[in-house]
Amino acid sequence: MSKYSSQEMVLNMGPHHPSTHGVLRFILQTDGEMMVKATPDVGFLHRGIEKIAEKLPWQGFMPYTDRIDYVASVNCNLGYAVAVEKLAGIAVPEKAEYLRVISAELSRLGSHFIGFGALLLDLGAVTPFVHALRERETFNDLMEMLCGARLTHNYVRIGGVSYDAPAGFKEKCLAFVDHLEYEFLSEFNQLISSNTILINRLANVGVITAEEAEEYTLTGPNLRSSGVKFDLRKDDPYGIYGRFDFEVPVGTGKYGVIGDCYDRYWIRIEEVAQSCKIIRQALSQMPETGEFRTKLPKPFTVPAGEIYVRTESPRGELGYYLISDGGKNPFRVKIRTGSFSSMTIIEHISQGVMVADLVAIIGSLDVVAPEIDR
Amino acid sequence: MDHEKIAAILKSRLGLAVQSMDEMKNNDLMIVVDKKHLISAAGTLKNDPALGFSTLMNHLGVDYGDRMAVIYNLYSPTLGQKVTVKVYLEQDNPEVPSLERAFQGISWYERETYDLFGILFTGHGNLKRLLLPEDWKGHPLRKDYVYPAAYNNIETARIDMMNEMGEAKGPHV
Numbered sequence: 032m033s034k035y036s037s038q039e040m041v042l043n044m045g046p047h048h049p050s051t052h053g054v055l056r057f058i059l060q061t062d063g064e065m066m067v068k069a070t071p072d073v074g075f076l077h078r079g080i081e082k083i084a085e086k087l088p089w090q091g092f093m094p095y096t097d098r099i100d101y102v103a104s105v106n107c108n109l110g111y112a113v114a115v116e117k118l119a120g121i122a123v124p125e126k127a128e129y130l131r132v133i134s135a136e137l138s139r140l141g142s143h144f145i146g147f148g149a150l151l152l153d154l155g156a157v158t159p160f161v162h163a164l165r166e167r168e169t170f171n172d173l174m175e176m177l178c179g180a181r182l183t184h185n186y187v188r189i190g191g192v193s194y195d196a197p198a199g200f201k202e203k204c205l206a207f208v209d210h211l212e213y214e215f216l217s218e219f220n221q222l223i224s225s226n227t228i229l230i231n232r233l234a235n236v237g238v239i240t241a242e243e244a245e246e247y248t249l250t251g252p253n254l255r256s257s258g259v260k261f262d263l264r265k266d267d268p269y270g271i272y273g274r275f276d277f278e279v280p281v282g283t284g285k286y287g288v289i290g291d292c293y294d295r296y297w298i299r300i301e302e303v304a305q306s307c308k309i310i311r312q313a314l315s316q317m318p319e320t321g322e323f324r325t326k327l328p329k330p331f332t333v334p335a336g337e338i339y340v341r342t343e344s345p346r347g348e349l350g351y352y353l354i355s356d357g358g359k360n361p362f363r364v365k366i367r368t369g370s371f372s373s374m375t376i377i378e379h380i381s382q383g384v385m386v387a388d389l390v391a392i393i394g395s396l397d398v399v400a401p402e403i404d405r
Numbered sequence: 406m407d408h409e410k411i412a413a414i415l416k417s418r419l420g421l422a423v424q425s426m427d428e429m430k431n432n433d434l435m436i437v438v439d440k441k442h443l444i445s446a447a448g449t450l451k452n453d454p455a456l457g458f459s460t461l462m463n464h465l466g467v468d469y470g471d472r473m474a475v476i477y478n479l480y481s482p483t484l485g486q487k488v489t490v491k492v493y494l495e496q497d498n499p500e501v502p503s504l505e506r507a508f509q510g511i512s513w514y515e516r517e518t519y520d521l522f523g524i525l526f527t528g529h530g531n532l533k534r535l536l537l538p539e540d541w542k543g544h545p546l547r548k549d550y551v552y553p554a555a556y557n558n559i560e561t562a563r564i565d566m567m568n569e570m571g572e573a574k575g576p577h578v
Contacts, residue, residue, distance in 0.1 A: 074536035081521075082545055117431050248461050248510035261482070338430045339463060339478050339489060350463050352476065363546075365465035367478075375513045404536055 037062045044389075046075050053400025057377075061386055069381035069389055071374055076404040084364035089115055089331055090189055092361065097183035099349075099366060100402040103142035105134045105174075106344040108187035113269050114340035114351035115189050119333045121325055127191035128271045129317035133204065134177060134186055136306040136313070140211070141170035142345035143299045143306075150296060150394035151223060154232050159223040166215055169207050176200050189331075191324030201314055208307045208314075216304060224300065233296055234287030237380050237392035244290070247376040251347025251369045253396055256282035256298045257290035263343040275312050277305045292395040299397070332359055346370050346397055370402040408434065411486055418453055422446040435489040440501060443492055447507045450479060450490070457483040464514035466522040468548045473499040473524060494524065503529035521546040 045056035054075040060067040080099065084092045096111045097104035109131055116123060123131075148163030171181040176197055178186040186193055223229055239249070244257040254261060262279040264272040280301035282294035335357040341350035347369025354363040373396040381389055412426055412434060422442030427435045438446050450458040458479035467474045473494040480487050494501055503526035504511050515526045516535040523544035526532055534541065540557075543550055553561060 074534075074538070077536040079545060120430075245460060246509045248508075266485070336430050337435070337489075339433065339487070340431065341462065348462065350478070352463060352465055352478070354467060363465075363467050365463070367463040367465075371513065372510060375510055 039067060044069075045072075053398075055398070055400045055403075057389070059386070059389070064385055064387075066381050066384050066386055066389060069377060071377055073374065073400070073403050076401045078401075078405065080405045081364050081366065084361050086360065088359050089333055089361060090327070092364070093188065094183070094185045097185050098401060099368065099405060100142075100344065100346065100370070100399055101183055102145050102399055103138045103345045104182070104184050105138040105186050106142075106342065106349060108185065109135050109270075110340070110342040110344065110349040110351055112187045112189050113342055114338060114353050115333065117340055118336055118338045118353055118355060119189075121190045121327070123191055123270075124322040124325060126195070126318050126321040127323045127325075129313050130177075130192045130196060130323060131187060131270060132272065132275075132313045133196075133310055133317070134174065134184070134192070136310045137170055137173055137204070138184075139306050139345045140303055141167050141174075143303055144170070146345065146397040147296055147299045150391070150397070151229070153390045153394040154229070156223060156226075156229065159219065162215075162219060162222065166211065169210075173200070173204055173207065176203070188324055190327055191322070193324070195323045201317075204310065205314060208310050212304060212307045216300065220300070224297070230286045230293065232388075232391055233293035233395065234285075234291055236287075236292045236388050237384065237395065238288055239290040239376065239380060241290070243376070243379070247379065248372040249347070249376060250372060251343065251345070252298050252302060253295060253347060253369070253373055255280065256294040258282050263341060263348060267341065269340070269342055274316070275309045277308045280305065292391050295395040295397075330359055332357060333361075341367070344369060346399060346402060347372065366405055368402040368405070370396075370398045370400075373398050374403050408432065411484065414455055415488070418449050418456060419446050429489060433487045433489055435491060437491045437493065440492050440494065444502050444504070444507070446490070447477070447504050450488070451507055457481045458486075458488055461508040461511055461514075462487070464511055464518065466518035466524050466546070468522060468546065470548050472496050473522065475501055475518065475524060477504070499524045500527055501525070502527050503532075505529055520544070523547065 040061050042059040042061055044059055046054045056072040058070045058072060080095050083095055093108060096107040099107045144163040144167040148160040152160040174184050175181050178184050178194055239257050241257045241259050244254050244259060258281055260279055260281050265279055280298050282289045282298060284294060285297055286293050333355040335355050337354045339350060339352045341348050349369065350367035352365040353361060356362040377392065381392060415436060416423060422438050424437045424439055429435050450456055458481040460480040460482060462480050463478040465476050467476060473496060475492050477490040478487065479490060492501060501524060503515055513535060515529055516532060518524050519526060519532055520534040520536055521544055555561060
């Protein structure tokens with residue numbers, strides 16, 4: 032053996048590791064500082080949500096959907112509600128549709144703050160994370176005004192939402208959107224987005240081509256950052272998303288090649304501006320008065336049948352495959368989440384990168400562990 | 406393109422592989438495919454230029470009580486259409502060919518279905534449990550699954566509650 036011959040080593044990362052975004056384990060095969068392969072080991076947060084669903088009434092499952100992705104719980108509520116409504120043929124009042132869009136887009140903002148904030152924290156930049164969390168605090172306050180909860184909101188109901196917007200909500204929400212668009216984004220970009228160290232850490236790292244992204248079923252921001260312009264809010268609209276005017280940002284290879292970690296970071300910053308645009312339009316179009324929930328028949332049953340409905344959550348396509356046998360409980364609920372498919376590509380793109388880059392790759396894919404394990 | 410046209414194309418391209426065709430509640434097409442023809446049907450759906458169902462949206466297993474099934478949700482960006490492909494399997498020792506060759510990203514989905522239903526995917530490169538521990542016994546999403554009283558000498562205290570919950574009084578609105 033020569034003095035500098037290489038030797039492979041197997042390292043364990045997680046399940047309790049500060050940069051694995053939840054309880055998530057990687058088995059790393061390394062050769063010095065280079066990664067040979069990173070194999071994810073998931074399931075630490077498996078709670079059997081799909082089995083629990085079969086034991087509960089259709090409405091009773093709603094609080095559990097919060098726990099699928101607790102960073103953006105309204106989006107998970109919404110996906111389930113839309114799926115059940117389509118299967119049962121329930122109409123949603125106009126006002127509820129607007130409240131749903133507002134809360135879902137607020138949730139997307141809150142989720143993206145955690146998404147890019149935590150990525151920066153993983154890379155060692157603590158200050159921007161605190162800036163992002165400061166904004167999430169306002170989002171928490173707004174959701175508290177709407178439904179009383181700050182994390183697991185359980186706001187959307189089958190056939191509407193749980194509460195009407197209280198007095199003062201509209202003004203506070205508008206002020207928040209103004210603050211984000213005119214103050215926060217430019218301040219944040221000055222602070223970190225054009226920072227040379229950040230660009231060097233993210234640009235040209237963990238490149239996912241459009242073909243790879245489609246092959247590995249990536250969805251949402253991760254797919255769009257690879258240059259594929261596909262957003263379910265535009266391409267397969269649900270609810271009233273067809274009424275709003277907004278852009279779908281795609282990866283352009285701002286500082287490197289298309290589909291690198293920087294593109295995945297930057298697309299979330301751009302989506303913040305687009306969500307603000309949607310919230311502003313929804314607030315101005317929303318009717319002042321009106322019903323916010325359809326009364327459901329008691330006992331509530333869903334006609335027998337099968338359906339697959341997908342919605343755009345902050346982490347990509349959130350799909351519910353529902354099977355009803357005509358009874359009070361679902362017969363089978365399958366939840367397809369964005370993080371699950373993001374996770375499958377890590378083994379593929381982590382080959383041959385530096386160990387420190389793996390943290391950037393995991394962070395830039397914005398993986399949330401409970402969404403993988405369910 | 407309307408549904409009848411797509412249904413006609415599907416029938417002509419897939420031929421004998423299609424056992425039946427149905428429409429779901431949101432107007433998506435559902436086709437039931439014979440297990441023997443699954444691999445060739447998947448290849449046609451993905452690669453035929455007139456169809457182009459190249460995106461795998463979702464995969465799941467189902468236990469209908471008297472038989473099992475695997476379901477694949479495909480999307481065609483060129484047609485802007487979704488199709489649900491369903492394959493019925495026998496209840497005892499269900500087995501189906503893996504679609505890893507056609508859709509690389511399906512690997513983890515098939516592992517999850519194997520883990521929770523015990524459906525074997527022949528030809529899968531790494532068919533291990535995904536979510537549950539490797540020493541777990543049984544497949545929880547099967548309808549006849551019996552909850553274990555203990556796991557590694559740890560009592561599963563919620564067992565009575567879980568068994569009673571089937572009669573839960575709703576709705577919690």
